[in-house]
Amino acid sequence: MKKFRLKYFFLAILSGCLVAVSFPKINAFYLVWIAFIPVIYTSLRNCVKNSLVYGFVFGFTCYAISLFWMFPFLKFNTNTIQALIASFLLWSYLALYFSVWMGMLSFSRRHFHPLVSSLYAASSWVVLEYVRTYFITGFGWNLLGYSQTSFSYIIQFADIFGVYGISFIIVFVNMLIYYWFKGSKGKTFIVYVLAIFIILGIYGYIKINTYSNPYGEKLTVGVVQPNIDQYKKWDDKYIKDNFESIKNLVTKFENEALDLAVYPETVLPGYLQYEGEIIDFVEEVSKYSRLNLFGGASYDAGDRIYNSVFAVTAGNKNLGKHDKNHLVIFGEYIPFKKILAKYFGVLNTLGDFSKSKYMNILKYDNIFVGTTICSENFFPNLARKSVLNGAKILTNHTNDAWFLDSYAPYQHFVMNVFRAIENRKNVIVSANTGISSIIDSAGNITKITTVNKEEAFAGEAYQNTVITVYDKIGNIFCYMCMFFTMFIIVIVFII
Numbered sequence: 001m002k003k004f005r006l007k008y009f010f011l012a013i014l015s016g017c018l019v020a021v022s023f024p025k026i027n028a029f030y031l032v033w034i035a036f037i038p039v040i041y042t043s044l045r046n047c048v049k050n051s052l053v054y055g056f057v058f059g060f061t062c063y064a065i066s067l068f069w070m071f072p073f074l075k076f077n078t079n080t081i082q083a084l085i086a087s088f089l090l091w092s093y094l095a096l097y098f099s100v101w102m103g104m105l106s107f108s109r110r111h112f113h114p115l116v117s118s119l120y121a122a123s124s125w126v127v128l129e130y131v132r133t134y135f136i137t138g139f140g141w142n143l144l145g146y147s148q149t150s151f152s153y154i155i156q157f158a159d160i161f162g163v164y165g166i167s168f169i170i171v172f173v174n175m176l177i178y179y180w181f182k183g184s185k186g187k188t189f190i191v192y193v194l195a196i197f198i199i200l201g202i203y204g205y206i207k208i209n210t211y212s213n214p215y216g217e218k219l220t221v222g223v224v225q226p227n228i229d230q231y232k233k234w235d236d237k238y239i240k241d242n243f244e245s246i247k248n249l250v251t252k253f254e255n256e257a258l259d260l261a262v263y264p265e266t267v268l269p270g271y272l273q274y275e276g277e278i279i280d281f282v283e284e285v286s287k288y289s290r291l292n293l294f295g296g297a298s299y300d301a302g303d304r305i306y307n308s309v310f311a312v313t314a315g316n317k318n319l320g321k322h323d324k325n326h327l328v329i330f331g332e333y334i335p336f337k338k339i340l341a342k343y344f345g346v347l348n349t350l351g352d353f354s355k356s357k358y359m360n361i362l363k364y365d366n367i368f369v370g371t372t373i374c375s376e377n378f379f380p381n382l383a384r385k386s387v388l389n390g391a392k393i394l395t396n397h398t399n400d401a402w403f404l405d406s407y408a409p410y411q412h413f414v415m416n417v418f419r420a421i422e423n424r425k426n427v428i429v430s431a432n433t434g435i436s437s438i439i440d441s442a443g444n445i446t447k448i449t450t451v452n453k454e455e456a457f458a459g460e461a462y463q464n465t466v467i468t469v470y471d472k473i474g475n476i477f478c479y480m481c482m483f484f485t486m487f488i489i490v491i492v493f494i495i
Helices: 006-020 029-035 037-043 048-066 070-077 080-107 114-134 144-148 158-182 188-211 236-253 276-288 345-349 374-378 380-388 408-423 469-473 476-494
Strands: 217-225 258-262 268-271 289-299 305-313 318-323 361-364 367-373 393-398 427-431 437-439 445-448 455-463
Touching (some): 006 029, 006 048, 029 144, 029 158, 048 080, 070 080, 114 158, 144 408, 158 408, 158 476, 217 236, 217 437, 236 276, 236 455, 258 427, 268 276, 276 289, 276 305, 289 367, 289 393, 305 361, 305 367, 367 380, 374 380, 374 393, 393 408, 437 455
Parallel strands (some): 367 393, 393 427
Antiparallel strands (some): 217 455, 289 305, 305 318, 361 367, 427 437, 437 445
């Protein structure tokens, strides 16, 4: 094993910084197209063991910057030492994926034509992102493709291969630029890069012009962002004041003739099924729209509790609900709670919800809504499942008040842009606080709020029955990347 060199640590840190600032809120998205070049250089000049170490430094730097908000968020709920330990563990866990990627790249460094090596690097990156999204409880935050939300023409390609396809292109282009700088094959590799951008740009131009609003059946929608303090939200003595604040907000809708009104996650601080004060509130505010979607808690005959969204008509008829399918670990369910709560007292105050297996479509008359609750928008397959079940428009109901004034609400919001493009559906986002918005089927943001502000707005959204290539094939592209990655690894072993 070669000795570690300071130069390579510096290059790993440089790449980590460049990738980190590509994400919102800094949003220097253009930097990610060259951000990997320093670590590609490092991997292709070092043995696997050294590359694993440099890769860990690369990943830890990236996440310590882009997910630094984890520390103040956890500190607010625990104490400095516990927050530092928990943040360090999360950043380290995520850094392992970067470490493995650099080790895999080093492993194949002497065996293949640069074009094959570039395809292998991009494929293995996609495999690791896909695993990270779903392994154990999954953490799909800041996948590489999400950095390109502002690059509208390039990300239209997501309606074929999803956000993972954009991640693939980013790594592939970085590899090609590296080989161009290295002088391999003259200008061949930069020609490939230009061809990629031209093809994707033309595709994006066509799709944006096709799917930008107005496209489909028009609905007039209202979106509510109450901006209720997280700890007042669950304090019984503030319920009446919170409801009065929301009632005052929605009076803006009196003359709008809304088809659909969207309220945030847990806007109802209790059970709509039997709490009179909540029932009265819903009856009063639901008169402003034909269909209203309220976030709240629910329970079933087995006394299981769910994080839900209720569909209620203007006449206060409850049409059904969607129960959250994917729960947030340590937020909505606590593994090993009896053991861990001894050391982390805050765990005793957190919810313990059950998860549903069904993506229910909330429908009334001509309106067909597919709903995701908070972190469900991390997972492309859930929105896709809703569309395949008949959804013509998508909503996301969230409560980003947990994250205070940090980068987190911005990083969370951009996932909705990709869900819109992947499924070619308008997405309506309602946050307690965070970012509320209407996003059209081309990923254009047509209405948007600011963080930590009480707002309610009306706007136009459009339903459609489009089924995209991504809807039809799902994440087959990720499985293709897995097959290709394994094939290359086997070939290296044989050689």
